[in-house]
Amino acid sequence: MNAPAPRSPGAPGRWPGRILAAVVVLALAALPVYGDPYTLTTFIRAIYFGFVALSVALLLGQGGMISLAQTVFFGMAGYVIGLLGVERGFAFPIPEIAGLALVLLTAFLFALVLMRTHGLVFLMLTLALGQICWSFARQNTSLLHGWAGIRGIHPPAIPGLDLARHADFYWFSLALFGLALLAVWRLIESPFGLAINGIRENARRMSALGYPVFWQRVILFMIAAMLAGVGGILAAWSTGIVTPSTLHLNRMIWILLIVILGGARHFWGPVLGTVIAVWLDVAISQMTPRYITVIGVIFVLVILIAPNGILGVWSTWSARRKAARAQAETPQVQAPSQSFPTTSTSPSHQGHTRRKP
Amino acid sequence: MNYGKAGKAILSLAVAGILGMPGAGAAQGDTITIGMLSAFTGPFASFGQLQKEGAILALEQHDFKAAGKTIKMIYADDQLDNELAVTKAKQLVEQDKVDIITGLVSGDEGLSVGAYMKGKQIPVVPMYSASEDMTMREWYPFIVRPTWTGAQPMDVFGYWLAKEKGYKKIYMIGEDYSYPYNQAGGFKRGFMRGGGDEVKTVWHPVPTSDYSSLIASIPLDQGYDAVLYNGAGSDAVAFVKQYVEFGMHKKLPLLGQSNTFERPDLDAMPSDIAGSYSAHLTADDMDTPHWNAFRDAFQKRWGYAPTAASEFAYGSMLLILRAIEARKGDVDDKEALVKAMHEVDMSDEPRGPIKLDQFNAAIENVYIREVAAGKDGAMYNKGIFTVKGVSQFGPYDSKLYMSQPADGRDSPPDSRARMPETILKVDKDYAFVPFGQ
Numbered sequence: 019m020n021a022p023a024p025r026s027p028g029a030p031g032r033w034p035g036r037i038l039a040a041v042v043v044l045a046l047a048a049l050p051v052y053g054d055p056y057t058l059t060t061f062i063r064a065i066y067f068g069f070v071a072l073s074v075a076l077l078l079g080q081g082g083m084i085s086l087a088q089t090v091f092f093g094m095a096g097y098v099i100g101l102l103g104v105e106r107g108f109a110f111p112i113p114e115i116a117g118l119a120l121v122l123l124t125a126f127l128f129a130l131v132l133m134r135t136h137g138l139v140f141l142m143l144t145l146a147l148g149q150i151c152w153s154f155a156r157q158n159t160s161l162l163h164g165w166a167g168i169r170g171i172h173p174p175a176i177p178g179l180d181l182a183r184h185a186d187f188y189w190f191s192l193a194l195f196g197l198a199l200l201a202v203w204r205l206i207e208s209p210f211g212l213a214i215n216g217i218r219e220n221a222r223r224m225s226a227l228g229y230p231v232f233w234q235r236v237i238l239f240m241i242a243a244m245l246a247g248v249g250g251i252l253a254a255w256s257t258g259i260v261t262p263s264t265l266h267l268n269r270m271i272w273i274l275l276i277v278i279l280g281g282a283r284h285f286w287g288p289v290l291g292t293v294i295a296v297w298l299d300v301a302i303s304q305m306t307p308r309y310i311t312v313i314g315v316i317f318v319l320v321i322l323i324a325p326n327g328i329l330g331v332w333s334t335w336s337a338r339r340k341a342a343r344a345q346a347e348t349p350q351v352q353a354p355s356q357s358f359p360t361t362s363t364s365p366s367h368q369g370h371t372r373r374k375p
Numbered sequence: 376m377n378y379g380k381a382g383k384a385i386l387s388l389a390v391a392g393i394l395g396m397p398g399a400g401a402a403q404g405d406t407i408t409i410g411m412l413s414a415f416t417g418p419f420a421s422f423g424q425l426q427k428e429g430a431i432l433a434l435e436q437h438d439f440k441a442a443g444k445t446i447k448m449i450y451a452d453d454q455l456d457n458e459l460a461v462t463k464a465k466q467l468v469e470q471d472k473v474d475i476i477t478g479l480v481s482g483d484e485g486l487s488v489g490a491y492m493k494g495k496q497i498p499v500v501p502m503y504s505a506s507e508d509m510t511m512r513e514w515y516p517f518i519v520r521p522t523w524t525g526a527q528p529m530d531v532f533g534y535w536l537a538k539e540k541g542y543k544k545i546y547m548i549g550e551d552y553s554y555p556y557n558q559a560g561g562f563k564r565g566f567m568r569g570g571g572d573e574v575k576t577v578w579h580p581v582p583t584s585d586y587s588s589l590i591a592s593i594p595l596d597q598g599y600d601a602v603l604y605n606g607a608g609s610d611a612v613a614f615v616k617q618y619v620e621f622g623m624h625k626k627l628p629l630l631g632q633s634n635t636f637e638r639p640d641l642d643a644m645p646s647d648i649a650g651s652y653s654a655h656l657t658a659d660d661m662d663t664p665h666w667n668a669f670r671d672a673f674q675k676r677w678g679y680a681p682t683a684a685s686e687f688a689y690g691s692m693l694l695i696l697r698a699i700e701a702r703k704g705d706v707d708d709k710e711a712l713v714k715a716m717h718e719v720d721m722s723d724e725p726r727g728p729i730k731l732d733q734f735n736a737a738i739e740n741v742y743i744r745e746v747a748a749g750k751d752g753a754m755y756n757k758g759i760f761t762v763k764g765v766s767q768f769g770p771y772d773s774k775l776y777m778s779q780p781a782d783g784r785d786s787p788p789d790s791r792a793r794m795p796e797t798i799l800k801v802d803k804d805y806a807f808v809p810f811g812q
Contacts (some may be wrong), residue, residue, distance in 0.1 A: 056470030063462065157551070157580050159784050165552040165581060166483040167457060169490045259487050263456045300466070307415055307452060 046192060050185035058184045062256050064296040065191040069249025070273050071280075071288035072202060073242040078274075079282040080206060081238050082218030083136075086270050087128065087144040090151040091121045091246040093265030096254035097155070100168030110174030118247050125243030129236040136221065148267060156262040167261030171254045181255065191252050198245060203285060205241065214238055275317050281327025290328060407699060407706050408447045410467035412488060413478035413502075417455035418582055418608055421639060422480045422684045426502055428677050429688030430477070433696065436672070441696045442704030449473060455480070457487040464488045468495055474706045475500060475695060480684075482506035482525065482554035489518060496709050498716065500695060502688045506553050507767060510736035511777055517709065519716045519735040521694050521724075522687045523656055523767075525554050526561025526782065528633050530769040531741045531762050531805055532654035533565030533574075536630070539807065542566075542600040544573045546593055546627070548586075548614070549605030551578040551784070558632045559605055560782030565769065567794045568801060574789055575599070582610050586617045595626055602627045607634030612643045619645045636746050638682050641754050649754065651746045657683040657726045658742040658758030662811060669725035683726075690724045697721075727763075736767040742810065758810035770803035 050058060070092050077083045098117035102108045108116075132143055155162050162168070173181035181187045205211050216224045217231050225231045254260050263269070272295070280291025298316065302309040324331045411430060414423040427450065439446045449471050453460035460479075467473045476492065477500040479485045485504025490513070492499050499518050501509060507524035508514075536542045545566065549555040555578075563574045579589060593602060602623070604614050611631070618629060624647050631653040636644070638659070659680065669689060673681040681689070698715040699706060706712055717735055722728040727740035740763050747757035768776045775797055780786045788794055 054470065056466060059462075059465050059469055159551060159578075166486070169487055257458050257461045258491055259458055259461055261457045261483075263458055303452065307450070309452075310416065310454075 047189070050188055055184050058188045059256075060296060060300055062184075062188055062191055062252070064293050065195045066249045066252040066256065067273060067276075067296060068195060068289055068292040069198065069252070070246045071277050071292045072198060073245035073249070074273055074277045075280075075282050075288035076202060076205075076242045076245065077238065078277060079284070079287070080211060080214050080218065081235065083235075083239075084141045084274070085132075085144040085239075085242070086141065086267065086274070087148040087151075088242065088246045089265045089267075089270040089273065090148050091125060091243040092250035092253065093155065093260060093262075094124060094151070095121055095247040095250035096171070096260035096264055097162060097168065099251060099254050100171050100260050101161070103174075104168060104170050110176065114174075114251055117251060118244065121243050121247035121250075122240055125240045126236065128243075129239040132239065133232050133235040145267070148265070148270060152262055152265050152267065155265060162262075165262060167259055167264070169259050171258045171260065173255040187256065194248065194252070198248065199289070202245075206285070210234065210237075275321075278325075278327055279317065279320050281329035281333075284327065284329035284333065287327050287329045294328075405443075406445050406447050407441065407475075407704070408449060408471060408473045409475045409477060409695065410449045410451060410464075410471060410473035411478040412451045412453060412460060412463055412467060412476060414455035414480045414484065415450065415452040419455050419480045421608070422503060423452075423478075425682055425684040426478065426480065426688040429673070429681065429685030430502070430692040432673055432676050432685075433689045433692035435676070437696050441699035442702070444699070444704045446696070446699075451478075453484060455484065457483050460484045460488050461491045464491050468492075468497065473497065474709075475712075477691060477695065478502055479504035481552075482557065483552060485509050486513065486553070489513060492517070498709060498713050500691050500716070502691045503684050505557065507557050508781055510734040510767060512781060514734050516735075517713055519694075519713060519731070521691050521716075521721065521729055521731060521735075521737050523737060523739075524561075525557030525633075526564070526769065527765060527767050528654040528656060528741045529558045529561030530565035531765060532652070532743065533562040533567075533571065534569040534805055535565075535654075535743055535760065535807060536601075536652070537566045537569030537571035538804075543571055544597070544599045545571065545575070545601055545603050545630070546599045547574055547576045547603040547605050548589055548593075549576060549578055549632075550581045550607070550610055552581055555605045555632065556782045556784060560787055561769070562603070562605075562632075563787050563789070563794070564771075564798055567791045568770075568799055572791045574603075576605075576784075576789055578784060579606075581606075582608075584609075584613050586614050587621075590614075590617055590621050590623060593623065593627070599627060601630050603630040603632070604635050605632045607632065607637065608640060611635045612640050615644045615648055619647045624648060633683075636744075636754075636756055637684070638680070638755070641746070641756070644754070646748060646752075646754060649746050649748055652743065653746075653756065654741055654743050655683055655756070656739055656741060657686055657756075658744045658810065659755035660757050661726070661742075663725075663727070665723050666725045686726050690721065690726070690729070693724075694719050694721060727761075732766055732768075733773075734767070738764055738766045741765045743807070760807040761810050761812070762805045762807060765805075770805070771798065771801055775801075 049061060070088055073088050074085065077085050095117035098120055099113045102113035102116055128147055132140055135143060156164060158164065173187060179186050179190060181190060213224065213229050213234055216229070217234060221231050253264070276291035276295040277288045279295065280289065281287030298313055302312050306312060320328070411427065413426055414420060415427065434446060434448065449467060451463040451467055453463050464476065467476060475498045476488070479488060479501040480503050482504055483506065485501045486506050486509055489499060489509050493515055497517065501518070501520050502522060505523050505525040507526055509518060510520045510524065547559060549559055559576055566574055577589065604611060606614060611634070615629070618624060629648055629651045631651055633653060633655040636651065636653050669686065670681055673685060694716055697719045698712060701715040701719060702712055717731050721730070729737045729739040732738055740761055742758045743760040744756040745759050746754055749755050779795065779798070
């Protein structure tokens with residue numbers, strides 16, 4: 019497949035876009051040179067929550083599934099690092115690999131139950147599973163230390179990288195996130211991604227066409243869990259602590275909101291949403307002690323005004339402009355060559371998915 | 376143009392983010408920056424608020440100045456979430472470049488922030504966070520805690536109940552996290568050493584609103600002398616109300632940990648619990664010139680009487696300001712600043728004179744108190760006995776104390792028979808001075 023630059027799934031790569039992409043990438047990569055340490059910390063925070071947002075968006079945007087259990091995988095990876103790395107003294111990468119393995123195994127077991135359901139039942143089951151895991155972490159004092167959680171996690175020594183240094187940690191996280199974005203984009207473009215889109219639109223028809231609907235959803239869920247798990251490892255390294263609040267429902271809903279804020283159906287939606295939400299948090303908490311209320315109001319307004327997120331507004335607007343231009347010039351049929359239903363979403367298409375939350 | 380727009384959006388956001396960062400609030404020239412990190416929202420919001428008010432009172436009395444320099448306060452709210460506490464501490468250190476970090480309400484919050492601050496060479500002055508390990512097993516020289524540990528008042532309390540009241544068996548119901556563990560640990564050691572036999576402990580998750588099954592399972596026929604509720608805040612209000620509704624207070628007297636009967640929670644409790652004992656480092660009816668001056672100033676500024684949380688914050692802030700003055704405003708040498716904090720004279724601390732031990736933890740008075748009804752009908756904690764000069768190690772040798780496992784759910788053990796002999800054989804009486812003498 020002759021793909022354009024990964025910045026532009028859903029639109030033909032054009033020069034201004036490519037230049038901008040290059041500038042953004044350069045600006046992000048050079049951040050440690052001109053940004054102060056806290057800017058780096060905040061971007062690191064945006065990256066590890068970005069992993070969870072990506073995981074939520076993959077399930078929601080591509081698979082049409084709202085999962086409230088993604089922070090479980092986020093926290094689980096951190097707990098394993100804490101248990102094996104801090105308390106049992108295993109060196110990198112054993113705790114990390116064990117953490118991701120446990121995440122995959124748990125996601126597989128969860129998915130065996132979850133993927134028998136759709137829609138609201140799926141949502142409620144993930145809520146239940148998430149709450150069970152959170153309660154377990156909160157109440158289990160012998161292994162997980164209950165409310166206190168596990169302290170003293172440090173980023174490991176990787177040859178050539180001093181992750182205790184801010185800049186190295188940032189570059190490492192950024193590179194990892196870039197890889198994850200690339201992987202997700204390739205996944206979306208792949209036949210598997212198309213099949214997942216098909217399942218989202220009509221699972222029964224896909225099943226009739228001979229697709230292994232159940233197993234494809236299981237695999238999607240495991241991939242999404244893996245993304246959240248990687249984010250959880252970065253978070254544990256960065257904050258040095260993992261507690262039950264790491265996997266609490268509040269955080270899960272916050273991430274779901276930022277995905278919707280950015281635009282769940284858009285490739286860059288979760289990224290944009292996370293960056294905005296993390297910076298809002300920093301900026302507004304400095305202005306007023308009522309910052310939680312302010313951020314809540316902003317979320318409510320965005321969801322009322324723009325239920326498809328910021329990128330949703332933009333794509334509707336640009337589609338309208340394009341239509342106007344197309345009318346002015348020769349009528350032209352745009353080939354729906356890209357699977358990604360972002361910029362070219364027709365009204366009926368969107369209406370269909372909104373009925374199926 | 377499509378992706379031009381999206382790219383622009385992301386780029387301008389990134390740039391706005393970077394430019395929008397207030398570069399530094401560093402202590403350049405005439406300003407000293409103090410970060411107050413605490414739970415101003417969440418389950419302990421009332422403690423966080425009282426703490427802030429106490430600190431502000433001390434600052435206002437000094438006109439936000441020390442040694443001619445302006446004190447700039449930065450308040451950061453961690454919602455009682457340990458992970459958020461670390462994130463906010465990062466913000467204070469990296470962005471605001473604070474010279475001192477203070478605040479901290481809960482035990483785990485203190486330990487988490489303490490672990491992050493290790494090696495940062497910035498003094499940490501916990502105000503209410505009472506996990507003893509912060510000034511013991513996980514201590515490092517930049518931690519200065521002029522307040523308390525969980526075990527400090529409870530060792531005295533347990534010893535007093537066993538020795539003076541003759542209690543043998545206590546049934547304890549507690550909140551399942553580090554601070555109540557530490558309170559229980561101190562209580563058990565003191566109680567067994569004073570001649571008690573058993574402290575049965577039952578833990579419940581935080582927060583819990585329905586205690587009926589916990590209360591119903593308290594055995595009435597096994598010779599327990601009293602029930603001790605080892606919890607605080609909204610949990611304590613709910614527990615005490617239900618304890619009285621079940622009529623249990625007529626069968627087994629209720630005792631509390633240090634914070635159980637603290638105001639404003641006490642105002643929400645039924646008056647049937649009058650006579651309940653607890654131990655803390657303040658009592659509401661203290662009558663010393665220093666306390667009265669503080670109480671009146673606090674009452675005048677905020678419209679209600681102070682509590683332990685506000686007094687601790689007031690005293691901690693005084694200590695910080697005096698140390699800055701002793702250093703003549705030079706806060707760049709942090710080691711010297713910590714040394715100055717250690718040496719500051721705090722004999723006029725409102726709750727009673729304090730000195731700092733080799734771990735920068737307070738040696739101070741412990742008060743045994745009783746819930747009593749005042750003339751206006753409002754309940755308060757009436758002091759009945761004072762024990763002077765109690766250290767965080769109580770009567771024990773510091774090495775012996777720290778060689779014991781850290782206090783947890785099951786340690787120290789529930790019964791006298793399994794209590795380490797080395798603890799039991801420490802033969803040192805506390806002197807119980809009638810309150811006010």
